[in-house]
Amino acid sequence: MDAAIHSEGLRVHRGKLDVLRDLSISVPRGQVVGLLGPSGSGKSTLMRSIVGAQRIAAGTVTVLGLPAGAPALRQRIGYVTQAPSVYDDLTVAQNLRYFARVISAPASDVERVIAEVDLVPQTNQLVGSLSGGQINRVSLAAALLGSPELLVLDEPTVGLDPVLRRDLWQLFATLARRGVSLLVSSHVMDEARRCDRILLLHNGTLLADETPEGLLVTTGTTDADDAFLTLIARAAA
Amino acid sequence: MNPRLTLATSARVLTQVRHDPRTVVLLLAVPSLLIGLMAWIFTDTPLFDTIGPALLGLFPFIIMFLITSITTLRERRSGTLERLMTMPLGKFDFIVGYTLAFGLLAILQSLIAVGFAVWVCGLTVSGNAWLLILVAVVNAILGTTLGLFASAFATSEFQVIQFMPALVFPQILLGGIFVPRDKMPDVLHSISDWLPLSHSIEALQKVSQASDASGDVLREVGVVALWAVAFVVLGSITLRRKTE
Ligand SMILES: Nc1ncnc2c1ncn2[C@@H]1O[C@H](COP(=O)(O)OP(=O)(O)OP(=O)(O)O)[C@@H](O)[C@H]1O
Ligand SMILES: [Mg+2]
Numbered sequence: 001m002d003a004a005i006h007s008e009g010l011r012v013h014r015g016k017l018d019v020l021r022d023l024s025i026s027v028p029r030g031q032v033v034g035l036l037g038p039s040g041s042g043k044s045t046l047m048r049s050i051v052g053a054q055r056i057a058a059g060t061v062t063v064l065g066l067p068a069g070a071p072a073l074r075q076r077i078g079y080v081t082q083a084p085s086v087y088d089d090l091t092v093a094q095n096l097r098y099f100a101r102v103i104s105a106p107a108s109d110v111e112r113v114i115a116e117v118d119l120v121p122q123t124n125q126l127v128g129s130l131s132g133g134q135i136n137r138v139s140l141a142a143a144l145l146g147s148p149e150l151l152v153l154d155e156p157t158v159g160l161d162p163v164l165r166r167d168l169w170q171l172f173a174t175l176a177r178r179g180v181s182l183l184v185s186s187h188v189m190d191e192a193r194r195c196d197r198i199l200l201l202h203n204g205t206l207l208a209d210e211t212p213e214g215l216l217v218t219t220g221t222t223d224a225d226d227a228f229l230t231l232i233a234r235a236a237a
Numbered sequence: 238m239n240p241r242l243t244l245a246t247s248a249r250v251l252t253q254v255r256h257d258p259r260t261v262v263l264l265l266a267v268p269s270l271l272i273g274l275m276a277w278i279f280t281d282t283p284l285f286d287t288i289g290p291a292l293l294g295l296f297p298f299i300i301m302f303l304i305t306s307i308t309t310l311r312e313r314r315s316g317t318l319e320r321l322m323t324m325p326l327g328k329f330d331f332i333v334g335y336t337l338a339f340g341l342l343a344i345l346q347s348l349i350a351v352g353f354a355v356w357v358c359g360l361t362v363s364g365n366a367w368l369l370i371l372v373a374v375v376n377a378i379l380g381t382t383l384g385l386f387a388s389a390f391a392t393s394e395f396q397v398i399q400f401m402p403a404l405v406f407p408q409i410l411l412g413g414i415f416v417p418r419d420k421m422p423d424v425l426h427s428i429s430d431w432l433p434l435s436h437s438i439e440a441l442q443k444v445s446q447a448s449d450a451s452g453d454v455l456r457e458v459g460v461v462a463l464w465a466v467a468f469v470v471l472g473s474i475t476l477r478r479k480t481e
Contacts, residue, residue, distance in 0.1 A: 014481055051323045055479045069479065074325040085316030089253045101245040102324050126256065142320070 002065055004029045004150050004181035005050055010059035012045050012204075019045045020204045023059070027183050027199075032169075032176045034192050035185040036228065037201030043185040044082050046201065047152050050183070051079045064149055075103060078143030082154040082185075084135045085142075088128035092119055092138050095127060096145065105146035113141040116171055118164065133159040140168075151175065151182045157191065169194040189224035200231060207231050238329040246326070246334025247341075250308075254342065264304065265346050268296035269353035276358035289360040290441035291414045293369070297346050297377035298434065299405060305339050305384030306397045313388070319480075328473040332385055336378070336469055343377030364444040368454055372444060375461050376437040382468035383433075389475040408434035413442075433464035 005027035012020040019042045027033045035043050048054035049061050052069025061068035064076055086095045096110045114123055117137040122130060127138055140156045151172075157165045169191065172182050176196070184195070192198050193212045200208040200215075208215060208231055212224065219227040254261060272292055279285040312318045321331065351370045354360040362369055387404060391397045411421070411429040418429050418439075429435045440457035443450040 048319075053319050053323055053479060055481055071325070074323060077323065079320060079323050081316045081319055083316050085320040087249070087253060087315075087317060089256045090249070094249070094252055098245060098249040099320075099324070102242060102321065102326050104325070 002029075003027055003062075004064060005183065006062045007046075007049070008060045010046075010049060010061055011057040012042070012049060012054060013057050014045065018204060020049070023204065023206060025199055025206055025209065027181060028197070029181045030176055030179045031196040032172050032182045032184060032194070034195035034198045035183055035201065036187075036189065036192055036198055037207075038232065039187070041201040042204040043201055044154050045204075047079075047154050047183065047185060051077055051152055053079075075146070076149045078145070078148035078151045078153075080140050080143045080151075080153045080156050084139035086127050086135065086138045088135075089126065091124050091126055092130075092141075093123050095138060096141055099142045100145045103146045109145050113144040116144055117141045118167065133161075133164070136160070137164075149180060151180060151184075153182065153184045155185050155187065157186065157188070165191070189228050192224040192228075200228070202232055202235050207235055238327050238333065242326055242330040243334045243337065246330055247338040250335060250338035251341070254338070260304075261342075264300065264342060265349055268293075268300060268346060268350040271296050272350060272354045273358055276354075276360070285358070286361045286445070287442075288414065289354055289358070290362075290369070290445040291412070291438045293347070293350055293354055293373045294376045294434070294437045294441045295409060295414075297343060297350060297373060298380035298437070299401070300346070301339060301343050301377045301380035302384040302387070302405060303397070303401065305335065305381045306388040306391065306400065307394060308339075309335060309385055309388040310391055310394065310397055322476075322478040328476040328478075329469075331476065332469055332472045335385055336382055339381040339384075340378045343381055344374050347373035347377050360445070362445045363448040364446075364450060364454065368444045368451060369441070372437060372440045372454065372458055372461075375458050375465065376434075376441075379433055379437065379461055379465045379468070382465045382472065386468040386472040386475065389472065405434075408432045411435060412438040414438060433461050436460040436464075 003026045007023055007025050010020050010023040037043050045054060049056055050063055050068055063073055066073055092114060093110060096113060100107060100109050114120055117140055119134060119137055122134060127135055136159055143151060143153065157168055172184065176182055195212060198208065198210055198212055198215055199206060210218065215227045216222060219230040221227045221230055275292055276285050348370060351373050355362055355366060387400045388397060391400065411425060411432055412434045418426055418435060421429065436457045440454045444454045
């Protein structure tokens with residue numbers, strides 16, 4: 001079976017900057033793939049290219065067998081932007097009901113995703129009155145509506161406590177077992193070991209495409225933070 | 238375009254507005270208050286009957302322009318537009334959804350403003366009062382659609398506010414309120430022929446001053462409506478799924 005995401009020679013300019021330089025990556029289906037890299041390395045830009053929100057300068061991005069941004073993909077991808085993209089003057093349920101209607105998901109999905117992100121008590125609260133982590137979870141819940149085959153999640157666990165983070169990573173693993181492909185970006189190296197594979201981005205180029213264990217072995221380190229630092233140091237040398 | 242998604246978007250926008258009662262009150266009451274103030278200022282002169290109809294076009298137009306352009310700009314900046322553009326929502330669904338939602342508010346606002354001007358402030362309407370309402374409503378919808386279109390070119394709230402003097406004030410100045418359009422220098426007169434607000438103001442003045450001008454009024458309203466449709470189309474075209 002072909003990959004969930006495949007990019008060949010992807011180049012993206014933003015402003016005067018070459019943000020992605022000749023990036024070729026592959027994300028297998030049915031796995032949780034972590035997208036790691038320093039701040040500004042181009043993680044969000046890559047994700048925007050995958051969901052078809054980013055104008056690209058060169059190269060190709062193929063998603064679920066179609067060119068990125070193809071209309072047929074809009075029903076099949078769940079996307080969470082880095083900044084929570086929900087309406088703060090609507091309640092949690094009203095937000096999700098609207099997004100569910102847009103993707104023609106059954107109305108019952110709203111209740112399901114609210115439970116999945118653990119926001120049942122906040123169902124009828126205005127999003128503007130929620131805490132930062134809660135707002136992030138509303139934004140994540142919107143991406144879980146319907147039955148997306150691919151989830152592109154830009155730092156979905158930022159600002160969450162360890163218990164919630166663990167629960168969400170368990171949810172991601174469950175989804176992957178059901179055949180959903182996930183690309184999840186993160187700053188927290190500790191989250192790397194929860195992924196099936198890791199893509200390490202640095203200055204818009206790919207430094208590593210490995211399993212978490214493989215990454216430790218190739219760098220001769222014992223934790224993700226050290227592996228990361230070692231690879232960055234090698235790249236700089 | 239998918240009518241179900243268009244209506245879902247309108248309903249969502251109206252729900253957002255409903256959560257902000259102060260905005261609703263301001264939106265519905267401010268044009269009437271301004272018209273009341275004008276009527277008061279001109280109490281001892283016959284001027285209100287001349288300028289009043291034009292005001293019915295101006296205030297709702299300006300207010301709807303500002304409200305729509307700022308709301309849609311917020312949608313751009315909050316990332317919700319980026320999310321929607323990766324979903325199966327058509328660009329037309331988005332723009333028309335907004336037009337319908339704010340158009341509904343524009344209708345309420347115009348009804349209140351016309352009612353207030355005629356029954357409370359004693360504005361003389363020689364023509365059909367319903368026609369006056371129709372012109373005011375179409376004009377408020379014009380403000381809505383121009384706001385939707387203009388917000389595509391703004392990246393900050395400051396810029397949106399600047400669009401007021403840039404896009405709206407010239408239309409007011411050239412619209413024939415201050416100097417009748419046929420008394421303007423030829424170049425300005427020809428330019429004003431092309432501006433949508435000139436036609437709304439003309440329609441408003443005709444319907445209130447002549448009882449037999451319905452045909453002319455409807456033609457002017459038609460021109461304004463065409464402009465509104467053009468702004469909806471332009472607004473959808475300038476909406477981008479892919480950005481830099
Ligand atoms: N709209 C923009 N215009 C110009 N440059 C931009 C724009 N957005 C991002 N950039 C630049 O592109 C580079 C990559 O940004 P991107 O958001 O993809 O990084 P990131 O890896 O997601 O970072 P972080 O971990 O901090 O979210 C950065 O150097 C940033 O300054
Ligand atoms: Mg980012």
